[in-house]
Amino acid sequence: MFNIKAVSCEHSEKIQALIDGKTKPLGALGDLESLAKQMAKIQLTASSFKSPKNNQHKLELNSPHLTIFAGDHGVASEGVSIAPSEVTSQMVANFAGGGAAINVFSQQLGWQLNIVDAGILHPASSTAVLDQRLGNITQAINQQEAMTQAQVEQGFIFAKKHIAELKSTGCNIVAFGEMGIGNTTIASAIMAAIMAIPASEAVGRGTGVSDDVVLKKQQVVEQALALHRDNLTNPQAILRCLGGFEVVQITAAMLAAAENRMLIVVDGFICTAAAMLAIELNTNVKGYMIFAHCSGEQGHKKMLQWLQVKPLLNLGLRLGEGTGAALALPIIQAAAAFYNEMASFADAEVTDVT
Structure with missing residues (x-):
């Protein structure tokens, strides 16, 4: 009765790289990071990372x-x-x-x-x-x-x-x-x-x-x-x-x-x-x-x-x-806000200490 597609892990490494590239020590946002990654895996479309100019998928929380x-x-x-x-x-x-x-x-x-x-x-x-x-x-x-x-x-x-x-x-x-x-x-x-x-x-x-x-x-x-x-x-x-x-x-x-x-x-x-x-x-x-x-x-x-x-x-x-x-x-x-809005080391011109 329910056709449920398994959450894809296809882009897990790229999602993790985006999270790790934020201006913070690795893992410093703790459980928020794993939560953001879970949401990104659910919401990410297959085309999101195809273009180098579009390497950031925006998480959406609509009408809870x-x-x-x-x-x-x-x-x-x-x-x-x-x-x-x-x-x-x-x-x-x-x-x-x-x-x-x-x-x-x-x-x-x-x-x-x-x-x-x-x-x-x-x-x-x-x-x-x-x-x-x-x-x-x-x-x-x-x-x-x-x-x-x-x-x-x-x-x-x-x-x-x-x-x-x-x-x-x-x-x-x-x-x-x-x-x-x-x-x-x-x-x-x-x-x-x-x-x-x-x-x-x-x-x-x-x-x-x-x-x-x-x-x-x-x-x-x-x-x-x-x-x-x-x-x-x-x-x-x-x-x-x-x-x-x-x-x-x-x-x-x-x-x-x-x-x-x-x-x-x-x-x-x-x-x-x-x-x-x-x-x-x-x-x-x-x-x-x-x-x-x-x-x-x-x-x-x-x-x-x-x-x-x-x-x-x-x-x-x-x-x-x-x-x-x-x-x-x-x-x-x-979790969605930091994933969407937090600057990367490159964007903020901050030395990557990770």
Whole structure:
């Protein structure tokens, strides 16, 4: 369903030479240099270096869009969260009204914010919320499959259309956030299934639950993994058995964004679970991903290590909503700015000390 072209390494040496030729010691801009190189590899066209007069490819960050996908989870009724499922709909209304952290950060930093109802218990009444509903709530994953294969497939269709609409505005950088009471339990189950680790290594405190609730979450994830063990054979089956309506659409949106050669800024624990599924579905998507931050959820660091990626930020965030991805935008912009605007030793007539 997604035709993703692998990020080319054809011009890696020339890109690196351009970065090394800037007026700085080699490697002095640290992770900004590897970030700029990744962006250049994604955006570079085959003709960019053909002419000696055109040896500098300009990085572009156009119309950054951040989409929050919201969905409710049947597993919330198992007592795995401090909040009831009704809070998902209440927070969606808060997003629509501009009162959440992600609204504040998006306005401050220049993200255009989209809110998608992927399937919440009480449908949103605001026209600011896009209707991409797959149902009202998933089934409890420790009792039955979370959703049908038809719902998974419809979620992919919705997400692909959404990304096409963003692309039509000129957008070439996207990020995703999520809202859904119980979705850290879902992400933990997905993590455990993909990494083949016990629930105790995947389950964390989510919104800040007690030790008793953490134990309950572990038990629920263990039950789910045992119930679906024979079916967890591929990413779509994992989504069907363990996923959430919002996780399905984030996974597909990441794949669609890579298909359109867009930069993908990956948020925290739940979005990284979706990223893991996307990579399992098509490994080429990973080259388009920028991992924004390491969240305070205990399993997230293990996810990032397993993926062998380094996040840009580590602020102890565990809010979700795409807040970590939003905060990474100035870092990404700085990487593009130095690559585009910083003088070379030759241009500035500075002695090359490298």
